[in-house]
Amino acid sequence: MxxxxxxxxxxxxxxxxxxxxxxxxxAWACSCARIDPAQGLADFPAAFVGTFIAKESSNDLQAVYTFEVEQWVKGDLGPTVEVRAPSQGSACGYEFAPGQRMASFLRVEDGIPTGGLCQTMDPDVLLRATEPMTFNGVGPPHLLVAGPFTTSAHLVLDADGGLLVPLGETPDGNAAGYFDYPRAFRPCPGGRLIVEEWAWRLDVRDLTTLEVVSTVDLHGFSDHIGLADVECRTEDASSILLLGDEWTGDRSVARVYEAVPAPTPLFEVPFAIGDLGPTVLVLQDQDELGADVWLIADDETGPLLLHRIDRGDANHAGIVAASEIPTGGTVAVLDIRYPSGAGTPRSNLTLYDTTGAELRHRTFEAEMGSLEWLDGGRLLLHHYTDTYGARISILDGATLESVAEVEEWRGSRTVADGDLLYGVWEGHLDRVDLNTGVVEQLTVFSSPVYGPLAVLPVGSSAPTPDTEPVPSTTLTVPPATTAPVTTTPVAAGDAGADSSPLPWIFLGLLxxxxxxxxxxxxxxxxxxxxx
Incomplete structure (x- = not known):
């Protein structure tokens, strides 16, 4: 018993x-993938901006959410809409306070709208994605952003008004889109002309008129050569360098070409991936274990090997970056070594002169990213962080010691104009003043930006800070107060799909x-x- x-x-x-x-x-947390507004409008049959009114739960799994519609961005289901979604926020249901303004993409199944937290985004960003960009600049062009924008291939930030201006059309007169946009561009010395690398051509654009003044046809050439970068070497764009890679049957080679009047090879080296500067060529092996940095100032004698990471290095070598000082004569080279086992990555920063002699060196016990010269005396260096962003250090070029730092700078591509840094982060353009620590969101793009960014030397009249510089040598800048493109939690799953119950079942079984x-x-x- x-x-x-x-x-x-x-x-x-x-x-x-x-x-x-x-x-x-x-008690499983919801996580969602960020929705690109342009892509969302293409994928979902309905989208609206509205205000949350009420929620009625039919059971522990599903609820009906009622919204008052401010504007239907796509489709039209009436002045109010009842949307079915998971009842709990942990299951990716809506989480809004009564009266809160919001925006959501919807699916419609058998006439019933369905949605959820993963289909929401900032309402102003969604509305902006539907608005055509207009020419509203008044000053000389100052900052150029290239990318697959909804209505243009370029945006120009003018120095006087701080406003964005669309630029660029395809040869058939249609607005440039996702498949034909400038993959790279470089201002020519003097800043009056820029060279744009498109899929099958190079355009030389006069920034005083915003007109294309000459074109190099790349049809036939770019069909079998992968274009990697472009560099303008003269004020009149009479010398333009192209970097391309080509498969020879047993290996990839990188070739540097003179593009004017037609692409002519200058030299080749056995690496496939690279970046090109006025006198510096950074090339990386396909498997990212080896890398070379070359000086290419002398076209007659060919390139000078400046810095090498061998594939047989004891530690795995990461991506190399190099940047030449604007005044010339010094090249900064950054390489990253990853330990073969557990351990901290090590980054090495080395300065060379143009003869190949080493000037200065510093090692960081951290994983660094890109680097660039802010001016003749300061270097900008990115630190990768665990928050999907980067911390920036400003280094004294003479000592390689840090003189200022920017915390949580989310610019995946950053350019500098004096003490003002501009950065593109997916769907928005930000600016930070190193003197005041103030971070501004200048604009929100209608789609993520993948193209390059450059400050133009012509007509540069960026606003002067009203406050005195911070006296301390280290400046910690707080994160931007402006909300990012979306406030949607970022997901490990499929955007727009309900959160899977499998993790709950698995947890319950345990x-x-x-x-x-x-x-x-x-x-x-x-x-x-x-x-």
């Missing part, structure tokens, strides 16, 4: 756990097994005491 009671006690604990799990609210074992153990101990 005692054995039977013990067994029943163990079974009871299992049944109790089943009951608790059946009525428990899942708890079930553990609690069941505990119940059996308690029953056995009671049995032993009674015996």
């Amino acid at each position: 005692r054995h039977r009671r013990a067994a029943l006690s163990g079974v009871a604990s299992w049944l109790l756990l089943f009951g608790l799990l059946a009525f428990a609210t899942p 708890l079930l097994l553990g609690a069941g074992a505990t119940g059996s153990l308690i029953a056995r101990r009671r049995q032993e005491r009674r015996l």
